[in-house]
Amino acid sequence: MSKFGVLVMGPAGAGKSTFCTALIQHLQNNKRPCYYVNLDPAAEEFAFEPDIDIKDLISLEDVMEEMSLGPNGGLIYCFEFLLENLDFLTDPLEEVTDEYLIIFDMPGQIELYTHVPILPNLVKHLMRGSLNINMCAAYLLESTFIIDRPKFFAGTLSAMSAMLMLEMPHVNILSKMDLVKGRVAKRDLKRFLNPDADLVDEDPSWRPGKDQEELEEGRTDGDPASTKNVMAGTSFYRLNKAVAQLIDDFSMVSFLKLDAQDEDSVGAVLSYIDDAIQYHEAQEPKEPRDDIDTNIIESAMGD
Incomplete structure (x- = not known):
């Protein structure tokens, strides 16, 4: 039986944890179960308590202090340690059923997604091992990048690099759309959602x-x-221009708009995630509850 999950990632400050919080809240509002996994060994505060927290295994602060490493080196060490102790993830995730959406909240160091092979190895374990999780990546890029076009295309290139590196379904998202409201014309915004090299x-x-x-x-x-x-x-x-043309030639990256404060926006992004992981196709039809049937019958008789 397959499980279902989403890997929420992107550069620091892109709003990953905020999106995770909004996604969990949306799922709860719709009576849909979810399972929250924090894989950021530097995270300290959570709106929802993680079901699995990597800091229970290893924390970035301890690694930096004991190993005399900087933040990036310490983070890589944390993930190497996780790969050596995968039972920490595998054992509790074995019990998760296919009704749940497993949300993996990732750290913001993009080298983990773009050119270091650590995360691809973790993804292979989750997707192809005993867990058999149908999973996609949700790559967040802050929407304010579109104000600075070189920064936008650099961010888009990092998203494309992650897609090639991880070899898994991807949903790319422009987050914090409320910050650019009124600053970019709708016609121009469409050209950023499907990156156009002529923007340079x-x-x-x-x-x-x-x-x-x-x-x-x-x-x-x-x-x-x-x-x-x-x-x-x-x-x-x-x-x-060369970077933008490379992105345009591959035609791999397109973006969804996200305003984490807008439940309809969160729901729209979730629908794309569900399509990518084929969540609804695997769900068994549910029998209507007896009390609902009785109410419908009584209402019809009253009419």
């Missing part, structure tokens, strides 16, 4: 006169290694 050419910070002339003549504005020119000018434009 329309970047307000791109100087179409001077920069375009330099681009056509093959000139650059001074030393490309200088602080001023690393994040501006023709060389920077070429880099961002």
